[in-house]
Amino acid sequence: MHVRPRLVDVAARAGVSQKTVSNLLNGYPHISATTREKVEAAISELGYRPNLSARSMGRGRTGFIAFAVPSLSNPHFAELAGRVISAAKRQHWTVLIEETGGRKVSEDTVVSTMPYLVDGIILHPESLTDDDVEDRARDTPIVLLGERGLELVADRVVADNVAAAEDITEHLIETGHRRIATVGIRSDAHLQASQFRDQGLRLALARHRIPFDDALVIDVPDYSRAAGVLAAQSLAKMTPRPDAVLCFNAAVAAGVLSGLHGLGVRVPDEIGVAGFDDIDEAEFTSPPLTTIAWDIDGMAEAAVRLLAERYESRDLPTRDVTLKHTLKTRASTTPRRSV
Amino acid sequence: MHVRPRLVDVAARAGVSQKTVSNLLNGYPHISATTREKVEAAISELGYRPNLSARSMGRGRTGFIAFAVPSLSNPHFAELAGRVISAAKRQHWTVLIEETGGRKVSEDTVVSTMPYLVDGIILHPESLTDDDVEDRARDTPIVLLGERGLELVADRVVADNVAAAEDITEHLIETGHRRIATVGIRSDAHLQASQFRDQGLRLALARHRIPFDDALVIDVPDYSRAAGVLAAQSLAKMTPRPDAVLCFNAAVAAGVLSGLHGLGVRVPDEIGVAGFDDIDEAEFTSPPLTTIAWDIDGMAEAAVRLLAERYESRDLPTRDVTLKHTLKTRASTTPRRSV
DNA sequence: TTCGAAATCTACAGCGCTGTAGAGTCGGGC
DNA sequence: GCCCGACTCTACAGCGCTGTAGATTTCGAA
Incomplete structure (x- = not known):
């Protein structure tokens, strides 16, 4: 096995100094055509590639950012991860993906350990408190995702x-x-998304003078398909039966659909179903699911951009970017013939 | 912003040499209790964390491995990625996830660029030829996933x-x-999985003296849910209509179910549906889907283990590990009453 | 023709850690 | 009481790259 060539080898072969090779590699503009040619030839002849650890050291920049989400099994996060990787690549950043399971201890580890490994962190927190984050954000650029x-x-x-x-x-x-x-209002104080969704629901109901009925709130232990199936059972037992369900997550909605189907409750004829997060699957459930689609691309792009800007200058004011969303109406909520 | 403490700062504060601190950090056993105490105190007082780039350089080991798959949007790969991250952590490796889109050029980039950044590569190739891999595997440990x-x-x-x-x-x-x-036999020579699945199907049919009928092969442009919906349409038009469909991937199977539902074809009464890859969703489609479940944990664990062993000694014989699989029978293929 | 700014390149000192080599200390067997 | 090996720790040279400072050359304008 031959030894991997180093910068100094390239320099020697091209008959120039190390720094000249380094300059060329880093886009320094003032390099004569002949020198450029010689160096590039040497690089390709030797098959030289820079050692990134060494580069990190010299530059004092690791070239990595961390992207931490509860779980990649959630298609919403998996998709987002892919977009973040692409967006980061444009800033010459490589992404380290971290699964936190939504556990506070893991989220804590990410913000406390990662800084020594990455230039910044994009985190979708579920349990971390504001204080935990604030503390760390002084040292390392952190971008929060969520609500x-x-x-x-x-x-x-x-x-x-x-x-x-x-x-x-x-x-x-x-x-x-x-x-x-x-389905999905959670009492856990930190799971704010559900509270805001609840709030939006109430606002819309109030606008139409429809009273909010506590009896129609179904608790779930988590946001899984299995939880949705259980919710469907509660739903079917209610009297009078609701004529629609709003699920706070797509997996739960898929579970509800599955559960209702198993119980012989017809969607949307007997009950309409809608959810959040327009994952791929939503378009292909039976019937297809009405959902809220987030602007995932915009989210990834904005997160990386904010991180990059913060990395450049620490004393920027703290900013937030609000995403667009789109209502995707599908067969799970077609108009009811009569009420 | 205070400067991040370095090893030398810890050493100075504890009144020992840098190397002693380094030894403690790296689990060197012969350290007296008093020294250990002093150093640990200094570390926690300063909030010291090692700089991993510097460590990589000193050690000549990056501490990273790359995990490259076609797409994280495929839940099968997303789940696998999570397991690989966990398994790698046990070997003190951090995982870089790379999406190749199954494109040869991206897969090529991974095996040619990554080696300068990672200690090894776990790759699920779709387009890369044996030669491309063989060439690179001499320099960098590579573990292939697939068929x-x-x-x-x-x-x-x-x-x-x-x-x-x-x-x-x-x-x-x-x-x-x-x-x-x-649904899903692909003519592309490199997509070998489909060919092996085709082969297995034929073996089983032959064993029961059921002739293989070319008319029952449905082509798909890709392995997506949308492709499954299209396949369902072809399926419904066939005369005589097949009494079962075997889909070569779970997303396609989900699409087929969705398509059949839309066309009013009842599953499993009129037609049974089965697929590969036991993704979460499979349990909650309507009806739930019969699938082949792979041993994802075993896969991640074996991949990381093979990589670690190869990293330790390059002249090991080339090995392969075959995974167990399990048939998950669900409602999409309940017994037919009569034939 | 001369001079200064711009262009081009070189030399070398780090970046923060780990490996190697070796110095000093301690304790038990003879 | 002496010697040797095990233990504990130190000193210092890299790892491969980039930044800084500065040397040298080039070129257009005065």
Whole structure:
């Protein structure tokens, strides 16, 4: 096995100094055509590639960013991860993906250990408190993903869950639904997304003078398909039965559809179903699912951009970017014939 | 912003040499209790964390491995990625995830560029030829994921697609199906999985003296849900109509179910549906899908282990590990009443 | 023709860690 | 009481790259 060539080998072969090779590699503009030619020839003849650890050291920049989400098994995050990787590549960053499982200890590890390994962190927190983040954000650029919280402790990219929930509720009301059950309101204080969605729902209901009925709130232990199936059972037992369900996540919605199907409850004839997160699957459930689609590309792009800007200058004011969302109406919520 | 403490700062504070601190950090056993105490105190007082780039340089080991798959949007790969990250962590490796889109140029980039950044590569190739891999595997440990190909050019973890296809076909036959259509045989020479699955199907059919009917082969442009919907349309038009479909991937199977549902064809009464890859979703489609489940954990664990062993000694013989698989029978293929 | 700015390139000192080599200390067997 | 091996720790030279400072050359304008 031959030894991997180093910068000095290239320099020797091209008859120039190390720094000249380095300059060429790093896009320094003032290099004569002949020198450029010689160096490039040497590089390709030797098959030289820079050693990135050494480069990191010299530059004091690791070239990595961390992207930490609860779970890659959630297609929403998997897709987002792919987009972040692409967006980061444009900034010459390589992405380290970290799964936190939504556990506070893992999220903590990410913000406390990663800084010594990465130039910045993009985190979708589920359990971390504002204080934990604020502390770390002073040392390392951190971009938060998620919902509009109260305090702005670090740059972040947020979805407007209140507005999205209003939109989808409006749609349910317009298509003739009145008794709208919800699956996924969580009492956990830190899971703010569900609270904002709840808030949006109530706003839309109030606008149409439809009273909010606590009996229509279904609890779930987690946001899984299995939880959705259980929710469907509760749903079917309610009297009078709701004429629509709003699920706070696509997997739960898919589970609800599956559960209702198993129970012989017809969707959308007997009950309309809608959810959040327009994952691939939503278009192909039976029937296809009405959802809120987030601007995933915009999210990834904004997150990386905020991180890059913060990396460049630490004393920028803290910013947040709110994402667009789109209501995707599908067969799971076609208009009801009569109420 | 205070400067991040270095090893030398810890050493100074503890009143020992740098190397002693380094030794402690790296698990060197012969350190007196008092020294250990002093150093640990200094570390925690300063909040010291090692700079990993510097460590990589000193050690000549980057501490990274690359994991390259076609797409994270495929839940099968997303889940696998999560397991690989966990398994790698146990070997003190951090994983860089790379999406290749199955494109040869991207796969090429991974095996040619990554070696200067990682200690090894785990790759699920789709377009790369044996030669491309063989060449690179001499320099950098590479573990291939996928199907049992003809030549063993690098360590690999393979699924026995022939046996899996036989098993699932046997199941279809046992449950009374005779006219078994297939969705997903691809003519592309490099997509060997489909060929092995085809081969397994034929073996099982032959064993039961059921002739293979070319008319029952449905082509798809890709392995997406949308392709499955199209396949369902072809399926419905066939006369006589097949009594079962074997889909070569779970997303396609989900699409087929969705398509059949849209066309009013009842599953499993009129037609049984089965697929490969037991993704989460499979359990919750309507009806739930019979699939082949791979041993994802075993796959991740074996891949990382092979990589680690190869990293330790380059002149090991090339090895391959074959995975177990399990048939998951669900409602999409319940026994037919009559044939 | 002369001079300064721009262009081009070189030399060398780090970046923060680990490996190697070796110095000093301690304790038990003879 | 002496010697040797095991233990504990230190000193210092890299790892391969980039930044800084500065040397040298080139070129257009005065």
